[in-house]
Amino acid sequence: xxxxxxxxxxxxxxxxxxxxxxxxxxxxxxxxxxxxxxxxxxxxxxxxxxxxxxxxxxxxxxxxxxxxxxxxxxxxxxxxxxxxxxxxxxxxxxxxxxxxxxxxxxxxxxxxxxxxxxxxxxxxxxxxxxxxxxxxxxxxxxxxxxxxxxxxxxxxxxxxxxxxxxxxxxxxxxxxxxxxxxxxxxxxxxxxxxxxxxxxxxxxxxxxxxxxxxxxxxxxxxxxxxxxxxxxxxxxxxxxxxxxxxxxxxxxxxxxxxxxxxxxxxxxxxxxxxxxxxxxxxxxxxxxxxxxxxxxxxxxxxxxxxxxxxxxxxxx
Amino acid sequence: xxxxxxxxxxxxxxxxxxxxxxxxxxxxxxxxxxxxxxxxxxxxxxxxxxxxxxxxxxxxxxxxxxxxxxxxxxxxxxxxxxxxxxxxxxxxxxxxxxxxxxxxxxxxxxxxxxxxxxxxxxxxxxxxxxxxxxxxxxxxxxxxxxxxxxxxxxxxxxxxxxxxxxxxxxxxxxxxxxxxxxxxxxxxxxxxxxxxxxxxxxxxxxxxxxxxxxxxxxxxxxxxxxxxxxxxxxxxxxxxxxxxxxxxxxxxxxxxxxxxxxxxxxxxxxxxxxxxxxxxxxxxxxxxxxxxxxxxxxxxxxxxxxxxxxxxxxxxxxxxxxxxxxxxxxxxxxxxxx
Ligand SMILES: [Mg+2]
Numbered sequence: 001x002x003x004x005x006x007x008x009x010x011x012x013x014x015x016x017x018x019x020x021x022x023x024x025x026x027x028x029x030x031x032x033x034x035x036x037x038x039x040x041x042x043x044x045x046x047x048x049x050x051x052x053x054x055x056x057x058x059x060x061x062x063x064x065x066x067x068x069x070x071x072x073x074x075x076x077x078x079x080x081x082x083x084x085x086x087x088x089x090x091x092x093x094x095x096x097x098x099x100x101x102x103x104x105x106x107x108x109x110x111x112x113x114x115x116x117x118x119x120x121x122x123x124x125x126x127x128x129x130x131x132x133x134x135x136x137x138x139x140x141x142x143x144x145x146x147x148x149x150x151x152x153x154x155x156x157x158x159x160x161x162x163x164x165x166x167x168x169x170x171x172x173x174x175x176x177x178x179x180x181x182x183x184x185x186x187x188x189x190x191x192x193x194x195x196x197x198x199x200x201x202x203x204x205x206x207x208x209x210x211x212x213x214x215x216x217x218x219x220x221x222x223x224x225x226x227x228x229x230x231x232x233x234x235x236x237x238x239x240x241x242x243x244x245x246x247x248x249x250x251x252x253x254x255x256x257x258x259x260x261x262x263x264x265x266x267x268x269x270x271x272x273x274x275x276x277x278x279x280x281x282x283x284x285x286x287x288x289x290x291x292x293x294x295x296x297x298x299x300x301x302x303x304x305x306x307x308x309x310x311x312x313x314x315x316x
Numbered sequence: 317x318x319x320x321x322x323x324x325x326x327x328x329x330x331x332x333x334x335x336x337x338x339x340x341x342x343x344x345x346x347x348x349x350x351x352x353x354x355x356x357x358x359x360x361x362x363x364x365x366x367x368x369x370x371x372x373x374x375x376x377x378x379x380x381x382x383x384x385x386x387x388x389x390x391x392x393x394x395x396x397x398x399x400x401x402x403x404x405x406x407x408x409x410x411x412x413x414x415x416x417x418x419x420x421x422x423x424x425x426x427x428x429x430x431x432x433x434x435x436x437x438x439x440x441x442x443x444x445x446x447x448x449x450x451x452x453x454x455x456x457x458x459x460x461x462x463x464x465x466x467x468x469x470x471x472x473x474x475x476x477x478x479x480x481x482x483x484x485x486x487x488x489x490x491x492x493x494x495x496x497x498x499x500x501x502x503x504x505x506x507x508x509x510x511x512x513x514x515x516x517x518x519x520x521x522x523x524x525x526x527x528x529x530x531x532x533x534x535x536x537x538x539x540x541x542x543x544x545x546x547x548x549x550x551x552x553x554x555x556x557x558x559x560x561x562x563x564x565x566x567x568x569x570x571x572x573x574x575x576x577x578x579x580x581x582x583x584x585x586x587x588x589x590x591x592x593x594x595x596x597x598x599x600x601x602x603x604x605x606x607x608x609x610x611x612x613x614x615x616x617x618x619x620x621x622x623x624x625x626x627x628x629x630x631x632x633x634x635x636x637x638x639x640x641x642x643x644x645x646x647x648x649x650x651x652x653x654x
Contacts, residue, residue: 001361001362001363001364002362002363002364003363003364003365003411004362004363004365004366004413004494004495005365005411006441006497008408008409008411008439008441011439013439013474106410108406148437149437149438149439150437150438150439157409158405158406158409158434158438159433159434159437159438160433160434161433162429162432162433162434165402165429165430165433165434167402168398168399168401168402168403168405168406168430168434169402169403169405169406169409169434170406171399171402171403171406172402172403172404172405172406172407172408172409172410172414173406173407173409173410174406175391175403175406175407176406176407176410176411176412177410179391180365180367180389180407180410180412181410199398200398200399200402200430203394203396203398203399204399204402204403206394206396207393207394207396207399207403210392210394211391
């Protein structure tokens with residue numbers, strides 16, 4: 001029997017006909033981007049080395065946002081350790097020189113508004129030049145305000161931004177891998193904690209557990225903050241871990257700002273059989289920048305140039 | 317082949333309106349949902365990456381045929397229409413051709429956000445089957461009588477929307493939708509409706525077909541209203557009125573050329589659909605004509621009301637969706653010609 005295939009990667013339908021935005025040479029020089037050498041993805045990295053990568057991601061988040069003059073600071077900074085561990089600690093298979101390689105593991109950012117951390121992660125891995133980070137949210141940039149697959153940015157598996165949808169897409173990918181293609185690819189998806197109020201999260205969780213998708217690992221960025229306030233004031237979510245346990249997930253609760261704990265969590269998730277994993281990663285929104293830490297008012301705004309300068313000196 | 321190239325090559329016009337028009341006769345009655353179910357099995361036989369997702373009503377929207385034949389490629393999603401659409405998107409982004417069918421009321425209305433962001437914006441190769449279209453659903457009443465899918469789906473970029481007119485066309489359209497790249501929605505009904513096209517009647521996504529020639533007025537119809545339009549046109553022939561009947565099975569991409577041609581050659585248009593007129597086929601045709609060839613248009617469809625319980629036939633009559641209504645509309649349209 002035949003397989004009906006179409007070329008589906010990369011899409012470039014979102015390009016509106018004129019040129020891509022490019023940052024000025026002065027800006028490139030200011031951030032030292034021309035000399036940047038991408039970090040490798042290896043289980044051999046020490047915790048200290050992964051923390052260094054996380055800090056590099058954080059600095060890039062600040063630069064992206066201050067140049068964009070809009071966007072989300074808190075969640076991206078808070079989750080940088082998760083991204084550094086997942087992408088550089090040997091837990092995800094990818095090839096930056098062949099970004100649409102069939103055998104790659106998938107990552108779906110269900111919390112689409114957190115894309116500055118994903119873009120910074122991808123640039124630190126070498127999926128595209130760091131200079132492109134400075135085009136976030138600009139006209140014709142591949143770095144859309146929320147991820148758009150139509151821009152064809154290497155490493156972006158799906159458009160996301162309507163909360164609650166990315167996890168369902170990740171479940172579909174995991175279903176494809178485990179039950180249709182029967183390969184060993186793994187699928188990761190990160191949701192915000194406020195995001196899990198969305199009903200589709202729990203539908204997706206039910207489906208993932210029903211089909212025993214042990215190749216699926218979801219991460220909840222549990223920072224207790226959302227745009228309107230503390231999560232438990234906006235909508236009580238606790239006990240988050242117990243909810244996923246009740247949905248037949250293997251649940252790992254860990255300090256999401258500890259590289260060592262995240263490493264253990266991802267390593268444990270890899271060994272789980274017969275059920276999907278949910279890592280409830282307890283993080284601080286705005287981690288690493290003193291005036292942003294654990295303050296929900298930093299959910300959806302960028303730093304001013306003055307604040308960015310302070311932040312960059314703190315993020316060493 | 318690029319995605320764009322696939323789309324364009326699928327739209328080459330091969331249908332011909334020249335020569336003798338066959339006269340369409342009813343050869344039995346069968347619901348279009350059975351055509352969907354059978355077409356899906358054909359796709360399953362042809363391609364091993366066609367998969368189906370169930371939303372608990374598989375025996376009603378006929379994904380049950382696929383489930384029986386290909387149990388390894390059928391996945392139950394429970395009653396989670398929205399998330400089933402997301403899971404289908406994930407499958408499509410992994411190179412599969414997933415079909416998910418449920419009642420149109422849920423497939424379109426409940427799923428609007430999923431279709432917009434995940435399916436359409438991703439240009440994911442997902443195929444949604446929306447059953448229980450229109451008021452001919454009958455006894456289940458307004459909650460289950462989908463009257464909004466054309467309006468919802470045609471506003472979404474990247475989407476393709478097909479509304480087949482009878483069993484044979486539903487089967488062909490399902491196969492065509494499966495072989496066509498891109499996010500698609502196919503609309504079909506619950507109740508038996510006249511079968512009148514044949515296995516060899518041409519069908520092509522994006523192309524209207526002329527089922528009857530005529531130059532006094534043109535009826536542009538989709539779904540089971542095509543048959544009502546044909547009956548009206550044959551009856552009007554006896555009165556010396558020559559009505560063209562266009563089967564507009566693809567609502568998106570819309571065959572604008574066929575609409576403009578009909579308006580310029582006939583001078584009066586009637587649209588007929590088992591759907592809300594607002595933003596439906598009628599709205600779509602009016603948009604084209606307002607811009608390219610203004611002409612009087614009369615609309616047959618549901619007029620901004622919900623449906624209700626009843627026998628399909630009595631509902632179709634009450635809501636003004638019969639050949640009699642089409643005939644009256646044709647006369648009104650002709651009377652408005654200058
Ligand atoms: Mg949060």
